[in-house]
Amino acid sequence: MKKSISFATFNAELNTDVCDAYNNAELTLTLNLGFTQINPAAGADTGTYHDYGNAAKPARKIIKWTPGSWAEWKTNFVTTAAAYWNGKFWLVNDAGVFTYMIGTETYVPNVYCKMKIVAQEGGAVGTHHSISVVRLDPTEKWFGSHSTLYDSKDTNWNKKGTDSHGKKIMQQAHVHEVGHLLGLGHVDIGKAHCPAASDTNLGPCYGVSDEDKNSVMGQGMKLHIEHAEPWRTAIRSFALEDVLMANSSPTNLLMPTSRLFAFSSSLLAAWPAKLSRHYPRTLAEARLGLNVTSRVARAAA
Amino acid sequence: MGSRKFGLGVLGVAAVMALTVPSLFGPGQNVARATEISKECQMEALEQTACAIELILQDLRANYSFSGGGGISNIHQTATTTFVVTVGRDESDDTFTYEFAFAPDGSVTLISGGAK
Numbered sequence: 403m404k405k406s407i408s409f410a411t412f413n414a415e416l417n418t419d420v421c422d423a424y425n426n427a428e429l430t431l432t433l434n435l436g437f438t439q440i441n442p443a444a445g446a447d448t449g450t451y452h453d454y455g456n457a458a459k460p461a462r463k464i465i466k467w468t469p470g471s472w473a474e475w476k477t478n479f480v481t482t483a484a485a486y487w488n489g490k491f492w493l494v495n496d497a498g499v500f501t502y503m504i505g506t507e508t509y510v511p512n513v514y515c516k517m518k519i520v521a522q523e524g525g526a527v528g529t530h531h532s533i534s535v536v537r538l539d540p541t542e543k544w545f546g547s548h549s550t551l552y553d554s555k556d557t558n559w560n561k562k563g564t565d566s567h568g569k570k571i572m573q574q575a576h577v578h579e580v581g582h583l584l585g586l587g588h589v590d591i592g593k594a595h596c597p598a599a600s601d602t603n604l605g606p607c608y609g610v611s612d613e614d615k616n617s618v619m620g621q622g623m624k625l626h627i628e629h630a631e632p633w634r635t636a637i638r639s640f641a642l643e644d645v646l647m648a649n650s651s652p653t654n655l656l657m658p659t660s661r662l663f664a665f666s667s668s669l670l671a672a673w674p675a676k677l678s679r680h681y682p683r684t685l686a687e688a689r690l691g692l693n694v695t696s697r698v699a700r701a702a703a
Numbered sequence: 704m705g706s707r708k709f710g711l712g713v714l715g716v717a718a719v720m721a722l723t724v725p726s727l728f729g730p731g732q733n734v735a736r737a738t739e740i741s742k743e744c745q746m747e748a749l750e751q752t753a754c755a756i757e758l759i760l761q762d763l764r765a766n767y768s769f770s771g772g773g774g775i776s777n778i779h780q781t782a783t784t785t786f787v788v789t790v791g792r793d794e795s796d797d798t799f800t801y802e803f804a805f806a807p808d809g810s811v812t813l814i815s816g817g818a819k
Contacts, residue, residue, distance in 0.1 A: 453773060453791055460776050460791065544773045548794045561770040562793075570770070575793055603795035605769060621769070 403500075407639050411530055411585055414636035418500050421511045423700035426492065426682055427500055429633055429640070430516040433531065433583055437476055438524030439467045440536045440551075451536045453546025460546075462553075463539035471537060471554075476521040478557050479576055484519045486577045486623075487584075491515040491630035492680045497671030498688065499641045505701055510688040512680045513673070515633040519580070531583050547575065549582045562621035565612040571622045581619050584632040589620040630675030641668045741812035752780065754811040755803045759788055762801070766819040769797070788818075 403418045413432040421427055442449025447466050453459035467475075493513040501510050524532055537554045538545055545553035556575040563571040588607040590596040596607035609620030616622035618629065645668045681694040740761065744754035756778060763775070773791025781787050784805060790797045801816040 453776070454796075459796075460773065544771060544791070546773060546791050546793070546796070556793075563769050601795070605792075605797050608769075 405640060405643070407636065407643070409636065409639075411583065412632065412636075413530075414640070416500075416513075416637070416640045418502070418511065421500075421502055421509070421682065423504050423507075423509065424681055424697060425511075426514045426680075427511040428516055429493070429513045429637055430518055431584065431632055431636060432518040432520060433580070434520045434522055434526075434528050435480075435583070436522045436524040436526050436529035436532045438532065438534045439472060440464070440534050441466045448539065451545070454548055455534075455551050456546075462536075462542050462545045464536045464542075465539050467535075467537045475535070475537075475554055475557070480519045480521045482557060482574065483576050483580045484517050486574075486618075487517040487580060489514065489516055490625055490677065491627070491633060492676045492678070493630065493633060493637055493673040494676060494680055494693065495671075495683075495688070496673065497641045497668040499644045499668055501685065507701055508685040509682045510685060511682045513633070513637050515630060547579075549579055552576065552579065563608070563615055565615055567612075571615055573618070573622055577623065578618055581629065585635075586619050586629060586631065589614045589617040589626075625677065627675040627677060634673045634675060637673050638668075638671070641671065641673075644668070741810055744809045744811050746807075746809040751805050751809065751811050755786060755801070755805075755813075758803070758811065758813050759786060759801050762813070762817045762819075763788070763790070763799075766817060767797075768819075790818075 404415060406413060406415045408414075411433075413434070415430045415432070416427060417430070418427045440451060442464055445466075449464055450461035451464045452461050493515065495510050495512050498510060501508050503509070522529055524534070531550070533550050533552055535552045535554065536545060543555075545555070547553050547556055552575075556579070559572050559574055561570050562573045565571055588596065588602055589609045590607050591602050592598050593610075595610060596602060596604065609615035609617055613624075614620050616624045617626055618624060619626075676693075678695060681697065683692065683694055687694060740758055742754045742758060744750050759778065767790065769790075769792055772793065775788060776791045776796070777787075777789040779787045779789075781800075784803045786801045786803070788799045788801065790799075797818075799816060799818050802814050804812045804814050806812070
């Protein structure tokens, strides 16, 4: 089974055709990004552009994009950002949905979280996010970018901070920005020093403790299980749809109680995120709440 | 208008001092928390505000936790004893307000604010 759901900020596809005794269902989120060049004014080769696109802020030297540099930058952006986010999370199926049989054994698949980024030109149909990009002059080291205004050096590694031991905290800005595009906020939002109702771009929102500073949604590159939230949001929709479809099937009207149970179970499921591989479980293992984190012998189909 | 022009002049003085007084402005200098620092300055307004900016720069070096970014993009005197500093960073500027006491004897003391 392959099913798709379009969300406002990404598309999601669930593929259960890949499921077997060792392989989980795959949930792929696809971001369609519409990139638009920002070039020097009046067709010039060089010019300036202000930080954050705000004329009151300092101007930085920019140069004209060429077809080659534009294509190379987009490819690098897409490749490296997708590689960072792809295949990092597993969601444990506590809803008991998407079951399948191999031989006489019923399996409950977990969900392997995948990520795809499609670079489109600005204004293309199906774009989830529109992003303008300046090409910095080689002499410029930094530009004030934000979630919809990038610069050509946002894919580079940069020192963003220092931890309590004086160790550098490095980050590639674009993977952090992709986190925002997926709907993730800064690491410390909701804590006392970064109330959700205030400006969540203030410095403390990027982490105060070393652990939080090192988060990809802080100043670093470390993933936390909270960052699986976009996939959890998507899988809840698929699971709910699966149960609703089953309920609406005339053949299932014969067993309304069990279906009602499955429906409530799906609504209450947490789909806990994990940062390591969790193999499909047998029905018995799932009922016992056991996780299978290493490859165990399974009966052949 | 007058105070803004004056503030920009002070920035120039601070920049000159930064180049000529490396012991005050040297990189990696581990200074105490700026709220504990006061400086003995000449009684001229220009010198007092220059002292205030030196204290601001020391505080930023000691307590501003972000690296990279665009550095200081603005130091603005918004009231006689108040300065607002803007530091460029990805996604947003950081803005810090410093409140000083300018004593009749010329000393300048940071009484509130800072980059921490």
